[in-house]
Amino acid sequence: MKLLTLNFLTCARKACKPLPTSFPLHPADATLATTETAFSPAFLRNILPRLDWPALKGLCDELGLPGVGDEAPGPEALFEDGELPESDEDIVGEIEAGKRPTKLAHDLHQLLVETVMLEGKLVCASCGHEYAVKEGIANFLLPSHLV
């Protein structure tokens, strides 16, 4: 389960969903890992305005990861003038000529797409229900009394 996905997940219970405390879910006993994934500036630019930034910041604090800023960066913070380094050659089609991704863009990619939660639980702050994460796959099925 990537940290990006966690930014889009709430408690699955219909009773919890309208409550602000049902989002974000809080990781417990989390085992984190890194999976190397190709960097896609087009995807990052696309997804950035759809993130809930306070939730992302809170998640980083809870997991003890290096923090992100208080304010959500705008799309202009992802690119700067300069020559594309060789390590980024394969993204040449996704980026304007004469621009290169900033360090922030690479950091966000690493945080959102390359950091995964392999094992642990996701806890709803509203009802306290725990969703298990096993081998990176979260299970959001509910027992009948919670449906």
Add this chain to the structure above:
Amino acid sequence: MEYIVRFAQTHETFRRPELEALATLWNIELKIVTYSEDSPFCVVRLPSDDVARKLVSRAILVDSVYELWGSGPNYEALHADVKAKSQGKWDKYTTTSFRFNVHGYQCKLTNKEQRPIIESFSYLPFDGPIKMKDADVQFWVFEEYEMYAPSPKFLYFSRFIGPGGRDTVLKYDLKKRRYISTTSMDAELALITANIALARPGGLFYDPFMGTGGFPIACAHFGAMTTGSDIDARSIRGKPNRNVLSNYAQYDLTDYWLDWFISDLTNTPLRISRFLDGIVCDPPYGVREGLKVLGRKDGGGTEAVYINGVAAHLQEGFIPPKRAYSFDAMLDDILDFAAQTLVDRGRLAIWMPTANEDIELAIPEHQCLKLVANCIQMFNKWSRRLLTYERLPDELVGELIPRTKRIVEGSNADELNNFRRKYFEGFKPSTPSEK
């Protein structure tokens, strides 16, 4: 300029929506001049060769695209049209290497029959070498016949521009895929679905009934970031070396895989906000795969169960109870979900089955979603269709009128699901004794 799009003569109702979707995707000005379901040849107007090449490059149902030099009902008319329309183009090809091809639709021409046809174009001032292999320019004569007719009804003369995307189908052939199930969508239709849904680099695409991941993989092929979920944990996890992720690895697409999770769409954990670029799905309709949601059929289980003082649902190996659900109700749920989560102009592409006697059956509607394509794949007594909707921007939707969900009475799969019942009854016409 006019071009001929040469379609594959299959899945006819999908061809035009796919081509139009790709024009929408790349903002290409496409004007369809002539099109018929009975013919592979479609005349279109496009701004340039490069645009034409790009437009068809990933179109699964396009064989190739050509620049139209002339057309007519017989050779006399064809030659007159070529001379009238394309004389200005001839000079460009006087010294390049070239070859001629003659292709008949619904007719096969022998080399002996092709020769006089090719020679009838000898007035073209081409002095370059003729190369049967790797010629710089290829000219094509197309003859279109009615079935079993002795002579063609229409002729085209054209210059080859570029191939369509049909080769992709072979790469994703289910026979060669390591992990599939009984309900895996045929690779060709999955790729077409991804095209009509506008799968593209940088976009985020979701399949809420992913099964073995056929649709997400098709979207990933076109560069989209993909995610999926399923109520069946087994289909997601698979076996150690045969699972959805191994399929991604087989096609070298793991960079486009984002995540998956186990969930039921009627109790989705996804945050209700507009973040998806597309939703593609083939929901189970109760024939090969039962349509189930969380909950108990008898409405019981309202209290947590404790075994030796420990809540049963928190124990290892707990399987939540599931009940049969109505396909109509599920369609309504999917449309609601799509309206709440798609970005403006994001697309929902969804497959649904119908008995042929119900072909006029109402297509599900939603105030926020505009139907952009309705493609049908016919089988003997039933058919399935791909419905594609576009999420309208809020300013075009106006004030939301609350929807009343269709309520389907019943507790077992047959009562809840009309299509399933008819399928297993062999689509017999209804008798008066039935209600």
